Amino acid sequence: MVSTIIITIGIAFNFLGCLGLIRFPDVYNRLQSATKCVTLGTCSILLGVLVHYGFVEVGVKALIAIPLLFFAATVGAHALVRGSHIAGIKLGDKSVKDDYKEVEK
Amino acid sequence: MRFIALFIILLVFWLLITFSLTLANIVVGAVAALIGALLFGKYFVHNLYKFGQPKRYYWFVIYLGIFIWEVLKANFDVAYRVIHPAMPIKPGIVRVPLEVKSEIARTMLANSITMTPGTITVDIIGDDIFVHWIYVKSDKPEEYAREVSGRFEKYIKKIFE
Amino acid sequence: MLEVLLYIQIGLCAFCLYRIIRGPTVADRMVGIDIFGILVVGICAIMAITTDRMFLLDIGIAWVILSFIGTLTLAKYLSGKKLNE
Numbered sequence: 507m508v509s510t511i512i513i514t515i516g517i518a519f520n521f522l523g524c525l526g527l528i529r530f531p532d533v534y535n536r537l538q539s540a541t542k543c544v545t546l547g548t549c550s551i552l553l554g555v556l557v558h559y560g561f562v563e564v565g566v567k568a569l570i571a572i573p574l575l576f577f578a579a580t581v582g583a584h585a586l587v588r589g590s591h592i593a594g595i596k597l598g599d600k601s602v603k604d605d606y607k608e609v610e611k
Numbered sequence: 612m613r614f615i616a617l618f619i620i621l622l623v624f625w626l627l628i629t630f631s632l633t634l635a636n637i638v639v640g641a642v643a644a645l646i647g648a649l650l651f652g653k654y655f656v657h658n659l660y661k662f663g664q665p666k667r668y669y670w671f672v673i674y675l676g677i678f679i680w681e682v683l684k685a686n687f688d689v690a691y692r693v694i695h696p697a698m699p700i701k702p703g704i705v706r707v708p709l710e711v712k713s714e715i716a717r718t719m720l721a722n723s724i725t726m727t728p729g730t731i732t733v734d735i736i737g738d739d740i741f742v743h744w745i746y747v748k749s750d751k752p753e754e755y756a757r758e759v760s761g762r763f764e765k766y767i768k769k770i771f772e
Numbered sequence: 773m774l775e776v777l778l779y780i781q782i783g784l785c786a787f788c789l790y791r792i793i794r795g796p797t798v799a800d801r802m803v804g805i806d807i808f809g810i811l812v813v814g815i816c817a818i819m820a821i822t823t824d825r826m827f828l829l830d831i832g833i834a835w836v837i838l839s840f841i842g843t844l845t846l847a848k849y850l851s852g853k854k855l856n857e
Binding site: 546 | 694
């Protein structure tokens with residue numbers, strides 16, 4: 507029962523992250539919303555699996571997947587942001603500042 | 612020395628994800644961990660004596676608590692900006708000076724910044740870190756540093772340096 | 773209850789597909805692919821409970837690593853470098 511509640515919270519965060527993927531105006535803001543919300547939502551689902559089964563084989567595997575997913579998502583986000591800035595994709599109309607443009611070779 | 616430490620870490624990881632203690636499984640894991648350690652040992656951390664200092668683990672546990680709290684706050688912050696009909700965003704890329712020096716400390720700081728309210732690390736050039744911020748609060752560089760990295764820098768300094 | 777949540781999670785993939793199809797630039801499509809990979813891990817984890825088959829979680833762990841490598845490759849392609857650097 508507790509596991510169902512945790513999984514429901516996770517899916518709610520996943521939904522908000524995907525909604526941000528649709529609503530936000532440029533690549534950088536989409537990545538902000540999608541990376542944070544979807545990573546935390548999926549970690550929450552895996553935590554629900556751990557609560558459902560307890561510390562047996564499958565629960566420990568779910569616990570290991572959490573830091574793995576965490577580092578994969580953050581490093582992927584760095585790589586995508588830096589790549590799209592180097593590829594010359596502009597920040598959206600609402601942006602106020604871009605310090606990176608001056609130092610980038 | 613570094614190769615042995617990396618070998619042990621890889622073998623423990625293998626045994627955790629396969630979760631069986633038969634002889635065949637341990638042999639396969641040992642061979643795979645040996646190959647991994649020989650290929651990537653030269654990129655592992657340099658001063659291993661830091662693993663043996665219990666004070667660092669104490670600060671790591673405190674840092675983990677603060678970090679999880681900040682991650683939860685980050686998610687509610689982003690969720691608020693997504694749901695709000697007018698989308699209160701004011702994005703921009705700002706330059707923040709760094710205080711930590713070693714490579715692994717910078718890596719952990721960059722990962723922490725990516726997971727906290729509305730900030731994503733773009734790049735590190737020299738001693739500056741470039742951060743995409745979803746809501747740039749002010750124009751003064753000192754205030755950026757306090758808002759973006761001040762929460763974590765002192766703990767990361769105590770853990771990794 | 774869990775079956776309903778599983779269908780909702782599968783439905784969320786439609787948002788990513790919308791961004792992959794409509795995305796105005798290449799980077800938007802790559803963000804869609806990256807997030808799609810993370811959503812599949814969640815689907816694997818929920819299916820491991822509903823169907824009671826444990827090996828689905830192993831597929832999830834493998835999927836995390838593969839989608840990570842795929843994202844790094846796409847990002848490197850985007851920044852205009854050769855892939856063997």
